Amino acid sequence: DAKTTQPNSMESNEEEPVHLPCNHSTISGTDYIHWYRQLPSQGPEYVIHGLTSNVNNRMASLAIAEDRKSSTLILHRATLRDAAVYYCILRDVGEYGNKLVFGAGTILRVKS
Amino acid sequence: GAVVSQHPSRVICKSGTSVKIECRSLDFQATTMFWYRQFPKQSLMLMATSNEGSKATYEQGVEKDKFLINHASLTLSTLTVASAHPEDSSFYICSARDPGGGRGDTQYFGPGTRLTVL
Numbered sequence: 001d002a003k004t005t006q007p008n009s010m011e012s013n014e015e016e017p018v019h020l021p022c023n024h025s026t027i028s029g030t031d032y033i034h035w036y037r038q039l040p041s042q043g044p045e046y047v048i049h050g051l052t053s054n055v056n057n058r059m060a061s062l063a064i065a066e067d068r069k070s071s072t073l074i075l076h077r078a079t080l081r082d083a084a085v086y087y088c089i090l091r092d093v094g095e096y097g098n099k100l101v102f103g104a105g106t107i108l109r110v111k112s
Numbered sequence: 113g114a115v116v117s118q119h120p121s122r123v124i125c126k127s128g129t130s131v132k133i134e135c136r137s138l139d140f141q142a143t144t145m146f147w148y149r150q151f152p153k154q155s156l157m158l159m160a161t162s163n164e165g166s167k168a169t170y171e172q173g174v175e176k177d178k179f180l181i182n183h184a185s186l187t188l189s190t191l192t193v194a195s196a197h198p199e200d201s202s203f204y205i206c207s208a209r210d211p212g213g214g215r216g217d218t219q220y221f222g223p224g225t226r227l228t229v230l
Contacts, residue, residue: 034218036221038156041203041224041226042223042224043116043118043205043206043207043221043222043223043224044156044205044207044221045221046218046219046220046221049218087155098144098209098219099146099158099161100146100158100207100219101158102148102155102156102157102158103155104155105155
């Protein structure tokens with residue numbers, strides 16, 4: 001399985017942008033980069049995903065390096081509700097398709 | 113986004129009893145569902161891939177006779193923890209793949225089931 005590396009934790013001030021990095025140097029040409037987040041005692045929530053081009057949605061932006069060996073999840077204005085564990089995952093195409101293998105993720109703390 | 117539910121949200125049982133957890137996709141048909149387990153302060157660990165109408169595929173180290181998975185319809189998968197013991201106490205989370213969601217195969221997760229075995 002292709003692996004990802006994320007910082008253990010990051011801290012941000014409320015209303016400021018947050019850049020969450022992810023390294024995936026062994027990514028293959030057909031791996032999608034997925035981001036999920038998990039609030040305490042809840043199931044993960046889909047945030048965004050991309051393949052080669054940068055992506056934007058109502059929650060966040062995803063900036064993908066030209067060589068695809070790294071990516072950055074951008075929260076444009078952090079709020080207290082964005083405090084969560086953020087997981088960067090390369091989609092692994094298993095026999096029955098597309099299982100997600102979670103790493104340790106980044107704990108994001110947001111200060112008011 | 114698509115909604116996945118789980119029932120029950122939490123269960124407390126005595127050692128030796130079996131516990132069934134249901135996972136439902138509420139507004140889409142999921143041919144594939146996934147079961148994860150999460151211990152405190154750890155990441156999610158994939159247990160098995162559940163496919164409608166066929167046997168589940170278990171990850172290495174997960175006992176298929178202990179964690180029985182049935183995916184009888186396109187909207188329901190069940191996980192039964194057979195003869196549960198205290199070490200099975202964990203947070204069990206399911207997810208469902210929405211192939212028609214137009215999002216490159218996004219998975220949607222249930223809210224999780226907290227199992228405590230006394």
